[in-house]
């Protein structure tokens with residue numbers, strides 16, 4: 001009983017050792033002692049399996065000799081390996097009653113005998129899962145077998161051993177696990193942490209500290225929201241709901257580092273589940289700041305490349321033939337090739353027949369030499385159409401500096417190129433007709449003159465000006481004018497040879513270069529053909545129109561200073577041709593040159609006179625045929641040339657008309673005439689009407705009426721005292737507009753007379769439509785009126801017809817009393833001419849008026865008619881020197 005009690009106590013002690021996780025050796029040795037106390041003479045030992053369960057190592061015993069222990073430790077588990085090796089092998093009780101004779105102890109007999117060990121009973125120790133953990137053995141110093149109670153005790157001891165070993169193994173496994181976990185936690189390069197359910201940090205590793213910048217002691221107990229950006233907090237809190245349900249989740253968040261910078265984290269949260277209850281969250285936060293920055297940069301870069309309006313091609317320089325690995329949308333748009341069609345191919349499919357070989361060579365060199373290049377080359381789209389590609393090629397290098405790729409940026413400059421081409425075309429061509437312009441013509445001229453001089457050929461320049469083009473353009477509009485110019489250009493072109501150059505210089509000026517003439521006559525024959533072609537009718541819309549041309553011809557002569565001189569010579573000759581009449585041509589000669597030079601000099605002098613207002617105004621009286629009274633004056637401009645003296649207006653007025661200088665002269669004349677009339681009235685000479693000659697250019701000016709009104713206003717002359725003299729020619733072009741202007745003049749109170757009447761081509765019947773009050777019979781009819789019966793008949797006809805129309809008739813150029821008498825006899829109303837008075841300056845006119853008044857005063861007594869001839873030839877009167 002006492003023995004049993006002792007045994008139970010010993011067992012409890014062992015169980016306490018086990019429960020308290022005392023070292024295994026202590027527990028196992030305690031078990032050995034218990035069993036040794038129960039089986040007298042027995043020596044207990046416990047051996048445990050190695051990890052692989054192939055050997056028995058770690059021998060625990062209190063009384064086995066150490067040398068024996070050392071010798072058997074590590075014995076292999078096997079059927080013939082002593083009691084323990086076999087027990088572990090067969091997983092059953094092995095009884096070796098007499099070791100010395102037991103063959104299973106072969107190899108160990110001597111060892112056992114040395115230590116006086118003669119019997120051994122061994123029992124396998126197994127785990128709760130039936131794994132062999134080791135063996136429990138009892139040795140005896142004499143042979144013998146166990147009794148039943150011995151067996152029972154051994155089994156009890158084995159159970160205790162199993163319990164202790166298994167417990168110790170579990171504890172070790174647990175510790176190992178914990179260490180593993182801790183290692184993972186501690187050494188994890190990412191921030192690893194745990195939060196409680198309220199979101200406070202409960203644990204955090206070192207990485208967590210470096211990611212957040214907070215020392216661990218400050219981090220523990222900190223609420224996660226202290227780190228998250230305000231706009232992220234709510235989102236993350238809502239995610240934690242998922243963790244509550246036991247689910248893991250992942251999100252990205254930007255936190256604020258303790259130093260203030262933003263840290264971009266990729267966080268995975270997992271629930272901490274204990275006893276089926278979530279008690280918090282684990283978190284693993286990966287610092288993605290750098291990667292995020294790179295990704296953002298990359299994304300922006302990718303978007304920019306994608307969205308670029310320039311085509312972008314990337315090729316792989318490491319692969320044979322440098323194949324395309326990327327093209328953007330713009331490349332597809334520009335070339336018409338889809339991405340799939342080009343990837344893997346070399347870019348050469350973009351080349352074609354017009355691709356510049358030199359540009360290609362540069363491109364190849366840049367690829368071989370691995371340097372940047374900017375080159376413009378002609379590429380081809382998928383549909384075969386060419387485009388201009390301004391290509392930037394640059395090599396892309398890796399970290400070691402080796403070129404891995406090439407990037408090509410295409411800029412489709414086709415529009416710019418075509419614009420440039422258009423610009424250069426327009427710079428050298430006339431937009432309306434498509435003919436060469438002056439600059440291109442001059443280029444050809446330089447070149448062809450050089451060749452002609454070298455080869456001794458004849459060369460000619462023709463200057464062709466359309467006759468009567470301006471009136472058509474003015475009256476029918478520019479569209480009609482343009483059509484005529486186009487048709488004329490076409491006709492001229494059709495007559496020329498391929499080597500000739502046809503250019504348009506001005507509105508209706510065409511210039512032709514004939515560089516390869518065998519004889520000069522060829523040019524003349526061509527000009528005749530050209531004139532004939534130009535003369536043919538032009539059909540424009542409903543109009544059938546006729547125009548002519550005047551041509552000047554200049555041949556290449558030896559004494560030419562510059563080729564351009566030929567154009568000027570042809571121009572001068574054309575001017576002479578124009579003077580000859582319509583549809584004429586003229587060759588340049590040196591006298592034309594002189595004439596033109598003189599004209600040029602005169603033009604310049606005239607300009608100086610205009611600027612200095614270096615003109616005088618003379619007045620020629622007009623006398624009533626019946627009353628003999630002065631009824632008005634004609635204002636006639638005089639220019640005293642500094643060298644040539646007084647020049648006839650018949651000389652410089654047409655020049656001024658040609659050069660446009662007439663505008664300024666006319667305005668001066670009008671203003672001066674109005675002023676002088678006001679002065680005469682103011683100085684008591686009476687109110688006289690002054691006739692002013694009107695130039696066609698002045699009449700057609702847009703602001704003609706406005707200007708007139710302004711002059712009248714400024715000078716204070718009443719419109720009743722102004723008369724404008726128009727030639728028939730003015731009324732011939734754009735008659736409707738001219739008549740409208742005449743009506744306006746009449747409304748203003750200004751009188752209008754037709755000057756040089758009878759010299760125009762038009763029928764007299766148009767007179768009845770005109771709101772005019774007077775006609776002036778041209779001097780040429782008056783001159784021979786008494787000697788030539790035709791002129792006499794014409795003059796009589798004009799007077800009669802004019803009177804029927806209610807018009808006053810003025811006869812100008814009366815030089816003789818017979819002429820006066822004839823005209824008076826046939827009812828002419830007003831006389832003008834040297835017979836009565838020459839044109840004179842205002843001061844002389846005042847004298848004239850005074851004298852007339854004096855003579856008239858005397859006549860009142862005598863009733864003798866005024867001797868106009870005597871007055872006119874009074875030596876004190878001005879001699880109109882220019883006449």
Ligand SMILES: Nc1nc2c(ncn2[C@@H]2O[C@@H]3COP(=O)(O)O[C@H]4[C@@H](O)[C@H](n5cnc6c(=O)[nH]c(N)nc65)O[C@@H]4COP(=O)(O)O[C@H]3[C@H]2O)c(=O)[nH]1
Nearest residue numbers: 636637649650653669693694695813814815832833834835
């Ligand atoms: N042989 C001869 N001649 C006579 C006689 N009586 C007058 N004359 C001249 O005949 C011309 C009359 O002027 P016109 O026919 O309008 O012809 C004018 C007119 O068309 C133009 N002219 C003169 N002054 C002006 C002006 O201020 N403006 C414009 N637009 N043209 C003007 O120049 C032309 C010539 O003017 P002038 O040389 O001043 O010549 C004047 C005058 O001096 C005569 O009995 N015998």
